[in-house]
Amino acid sequence: MKRIALPAALAAAVMALAGPVAFASAEGPAASSAAAKKKTTKKKTTKKKTTKKKTTKAKALLVCRRGCPYSSIQKAVDAAKPGATVRIKPGTYTEGVTVKDTQDKLKIVGLGTKPEEVVLEGKGAKRADGNPAQNGIFVDGADGVEMRNITAQNFPANGFFVRNCDDYVMDHLVAGFNRAYGLYAFNCIGGRMTYSVGYGHGDSAFYIGQTPVQEKPKQSLISHSEAYENVLGYSGTNSKYVTIQQSEFYNNGAGVAPNTLQSEKFPPALDGKVTDNLIYWNNFNYFKADSKVKALPAATGGFNYPMGVGVVLFGTTNWDVRANLVFGNFKWGIMSVSDPTYEPATNKNNKVRYNVMGAAFDDANGTDIWTEGTGSGNCWENNSAGATYDPGSQPEALLYPKCNNPVNNGDVVQIAEVAEYLTQSEGQENSWKKHPHPPRPDRKPIDGQGG
Template structure:
């Protein structure tokens, strides 16, 4: 006999209640128990739902700041943010925040704004980033803007997977969308402008036996020191994106400043890379390069795609035009052996001529490294002449292409990278044919 039935029977017997009355009492007790259990389950479900769906707005919502909602959120919860400006820096730390999504509810990213001017973190210290994810996996940031932060717009670190989707980063001091020491992830349908380093950055990718790709697609980067940059980045697939009006458009690189060198095993394909003639060294520039971004030499301006000390990068099927110094350049760091170009392929790119918007020179190389090759650029593509014949300086892709350092090229690039505003003096300038909804930052047509 169930405990509730036994208790009811004993009470009824003590009171001289009949068997029929006992049955009625038992049924009533059972019904009350079931109702109590259902009520408890409903309360638990409501509490769980509350932790899974958290609403933020300036007034009248359960949470008035994004940080308060994030603090209350359980794993895999969604923090929904109504349109407005939020002057704060949001921090998610540790695996307790795995899978959280922070989603703007506006019709476009510009309606939900994280503002860095005057922003503070929950601990009262000045906010350095719009959203900073440290050690949490698969966090999603969607449909919002982060602007004017002292460091970065959207920053993920020490993670396994992330998604930055339909976000905008503007005039943050360092990076717009920034991933560091992460395995896999995606940046997609996003915009970055006005950064002292790069709009999009993937750095210090750990070595992986079974590599997980990092996908960057449908991005737009303009008016940055660099459009895309990735120090010691690996397994990156950068495609279907547009980089224009930057100092340089795309620049994977190997530097001593980060772990896990070199930058390796990346693909840059099917991108528009043009008009990267932003001379940010000039007085009055809206963007100033980070001192740490130069590392003792200046980044090249007037360049579409730069490979600095990369290994096994595949640069193919890109449209590269209107860059006044070089369309695609490959250069090694003679002071850091691991930053030597090895086994890179530059193939099937459409250069300036077909667009009637030439690059200063379409292709430039210093000749350093081994296994690097160039072939099947568009008809009429120009190769910067060094002391060596072109067939030696720019070997075709075949079995183990040989590379030879060209002293004339080394002297040219050394002279170029030690200049600041004077880099522009050697550009080959001309008016650009117009492009819909685009205006060249160099002021020449368009």
């Protein structure tokens, strides 16, 4: 995957606005003798044996289609002890792989020069028990498992899925056209998703959700990654302690969407950062009949996910959206909205600041920044010159307060606008402010098409 390159002028603009940006780090006998005191009687002296501990190096298990000790990844994983490495030669493996909760610190590594050379194929894939495989790799409760340099595609559920874990590494992975999620972490503490790509998912390419509450939080990181042609680029229900940085979200229905819902434990979505990302052209209308991507039922219903939006803060607390480049999203660049039916999903203490918005790229968002004004302590400041704020019934200074005086009041005009928008499906596109985009190397906008 290519690293994100910014034109020098834009990079300078971000630095001028934001100043120094701090990013979360990716990583992370002596023997005794006795003599008898009585005449000729001596007590036996005993020495404790000092046994040297053997340091055994974790075994590497090699997988290939023919001529290796293992012809399937699952067989190698089944034979692996904690800390072992499963090494996979290039090829296509039509199987789903499960890692048991006893296999902490297992490493599963593709040996190709790029992730596309080692492919887990979901069409026709089976689990070891003969049932259809739902996931490419499913880590069920093991801690510190690493997955590197692999592609997982066309699975009925997810590409790479970890749950109930303490730490994980997903690095240089590709997830394509899995039904639900690409890289998916659920009920985990800490972890990294880096240098990876996700496309064609019915929910999101990257997901970190139901993060347990922690007194001394362990951070989760998404960085140097790319999401396109998904319902959502990033989604995280009740996600916490997450940093999303130096990544690219484009041609999704919406780009980055942390959220709070009743469907998962540990509300709300808390203490996150979205910083130094490219978030653009998120105008994918997946409701259209010709769409190759079909949204999961959770994305549709009485209220639908918003399309045409770069960043969605839905019921978040203490999220900082800072120093991102946000442009060419035909409805809103960055939106903030609470759920009036669920108190934990009330936006609180979020900051939207130092972002470079559409005008700076000659590629306007429909409106750069939108809120319905609910919640408390939310603020907007120091976004780029010419940034536009969607007007409500209140003066702009009250609807979008600065961070030194963040007093919020719900705005009935804005509330009515978002309610009307979210009850539409394919028709959301009718209110978009469409225009041609300046070209970008190796990128083609979808702009409402079904993909």
